[in-house]
Amino acid sequence: MAKQKKQPRPKAETPKGFRDYFGADVEERRHMLDAIAGVYHRYGFDALESSGVETVEALGKFLPDVDRPNEGVFAWQDEDETWMALRYDLTAPLARVYAQHRNDLPTPYRRYAMGPVWRNEKPGPGRYRQFYQCDADTVGTASMAADAEICAMLSDALEEVGIPRGDYVVRINNRKVLNGVLQIALGYDENDVDAQLGAAYDAANKRDAVLRTIDKFDKVGEAGVRELLGKGRLDASGAYIDGVGLTNEQAEPVIRFLTSKGADNATTLANLADAVGDTIIGQAGVAELREIADFLAAQGYGPDRIVIDPSVVRGLGYYTGPVFEAELTFEILDDKGRPRQFGSVAGGGRYDDLVARFTGQTVPAVGVSIGVDRLLAALREKGRVGGTAQGPVVVTVMDRDRMADYQTMVSDLRNAGIRAEVYLGNPKNFGNQMKYADKRNSPIAIIEGGDEKERGVVQLKDLILGAKIAENATLEEWKERPSQIEVSRADLVAEVRKMLDGQNA
Known part of the structure; x- marks a missing residue:
């Protein structure tokens, strides 16, 4: 077999x-x-x-x-x-x-x-x-009030979790504005059903290429975008990147759109109105942005938190109007130790x-x-x-025959809202119990041997303080604030809470 x-x-x-x-x-x-x-x-x-x-x-x-x-x-x-x-x-x-x-x-x-x-x-x-x-x-x-509300709520959420004002900005644009600019530059209206037919295939491809180029504005700047909209450019590595092939006249509305951001929302909106010309969809987009800006101003959200910014181009195809993203503006170091802005953490829009x-x-x-x-x-x-x-308070086991006593202790602590557990490993080696508490990052270990049981007391070992003393405290500090104290069993819950409060002070 x-x-x-x-x-x-x-x-x-x-x-x-x-x-x-x-x-x-x-x-x-x-x-x-x-x-x-x-x-x-x-x-x-x-x-x-x-x-x-x-x-x-x-x-x-x-x-x-x-x-x-x-x-x-x-x-x-x-x-x-x-x-x-x-x-x-x-x-x-x-x-x-x-x-x-x-x-x-x-x-x-x-x-x-x-x-x-x-x-x-x-x-x-x-x-x-x-x-x-x-x-x-x-x-x-x-209603554009819904868009304004989403942006205000995003701003509040960032501050609520700990991103202070000045370390973020919510930036808003409108896909309708961009569509108006593309209509001027390419003679292409993506809302026109006929634009999906073969006669407009080249224009549609150019539109996608222009969108990809616009998305590079933050990296290559105005001059780089001009080159990429035209014949192309050499990148930092020396490689040549083919351009979209627009004429200077075609590229100009796109550049005007990308550089529309002014010193305040009113200036930006005026510049965008100029960039979209008399296109119906572009004008509708500017009007929507103006409504959003007015609603936000009425609620007290100024440009220190939320701003109109033409460089926001969300990539998902189902956005039909306002688009926005939250960008964190503080610097971090990249993998090579170079400073850079943290970047975007949220985005959305109207669909x-x-x-x-x-x-x-x-x-x-x-x-x-x-x-x-x-x-x-x-x-x-x-x-x-x-x-x-921080881990749970650990009740150590000095006598396995008194497990019911230890379970009563931990139940008292839990009923008082204190996170706690009984050591359930082999209790023979007390050192292993302390190693376990250390690995759990426990703030306190509770010790009750036979002698403590007879006297009606327990030992509370402050593991946080003990670790600090072991690292750098002097002998005087040890005497002044011992890391282990004896308390009455009846006062267990109150004394544990007091010790926890002291650790968190």
């Missing part, structure tokens, strides 16, 4: 593009999302938890542009051969939820959602296939065509999405989060 081949043990490793989150990371994220949720709730938004799985049909054209329905998302066929996928973002599920439940939902519907999304894309440094998003959207109103995929009717909507991992990284840079999370 042939010997059965032994199956190898599975490798204990995280799948490629994924990662594990431990205590401190999970707590930091939860605290940050709780703070953001508090702001959203204060603005009148309701929480929504939609399914983590959607049909590929529901996700629709907003998947990556590929041939297979399971490329770009994690997808599979159900038993009825329906293609299912893990959600790619939180916006497409919202469109499905609103279309499905619109008769039961208020109009407008204001919701926020927080949770993981999955993208089957090539992972890289800091780029994972599963990550968290934090969204807020208003569905069912075309009036998304729900229509399900209903056949246009439903106006506007929303914002915060990059949770990016914002957490920013808070760590500012020292607002980070370090090691």
Whole structure:
């Protein structure tokens, strides 16, 4: 009989593009999302938890542009051969939820959602296939007051989590303004159905190339954009990059648009009005921006927090009007030690065509999405989060036959709202119990041996103070403030709380 081949043990490793989150990371994220949720709730938004799985049909054209329905998302066929996928973002599920439940939902519907999304894309440094998003959207109103409210709420959320005023700016633009500029430059109107026909194919390709070039304005400046809109330019490495091929006359409206930002919103809006000329869509875009600016000013949000900025060009195809992003303006050091600005942590805009995929009717909507991992990284840079999370108070076990006594102690602490646990390992070696408490980053260890039990007392060992004394304290400081004290068993809860308060002072 042939010997059965032994199956190898599975490798204990995280799948490629994924990662594990431990205590401190999970707590930091939860605290940050709780703070953001508090702001959203204060603005009148309701929480929504939609399914983590959607049909590929529901996700629709907003998947990556590929041939297979399971490329770009994690997808599979159900038993009825329906293609299912893990959600790619939180916006497409919202469109499905609103279309499905619109008769039961208020109009407008204001919701926020927080949770993981999955993208089957090539992972890289800091780029994972599963990550968290934090969204807020208003569905069912075309009023620019909704757009202004989203921007104000984003500003408040950043300050609430610890990004001070002056370290961020919310920048607003309007895709309609850009469409007006493109109409002048290319003679192309993307709202014209005929523009999708073969006669306009070249113009459509040039439009996409112009959009990609505009997105490089921050990196290459006005002169670089002029070259890229024209014949091309040499990059820093000496390689030649082909240009879009516009004439100087065609490129001028684009440059005028990109350099429209003035000393204040009024100047910027006047410059944008000049850039769009008499195009109907461009004028509508400027009017919407003017409304938003007026609404924000009425609420006290000045250009120190929110500003009209023509350089904002959101890439997603479903944005139909105002677009915005939150940029952190403080400097950090990159991997090579060079200073650079932290950059964008949130973005969004108006998408009036998304729900229509399900209903056949246009439903106006506007929303914002915060990059949770990016914002957490920013808070760590500012020292607002980070370090090691404090663990539970540990009740040590000196006599395994008295486990019920120790369980009573820990129950008293928990009932008083104090995080606590009993050591459940082998209690024979007390040193191992202290090593465990140290690994758990416990603030206090409670000790009750047979002698303490008879006298009705317990020992409280201040592990935080003990660690500091071991590092750098003098003998006098040790005598003045001992790291271990004896207290009455009846006063256990009060004395533990007092010690914890002293550690956090």
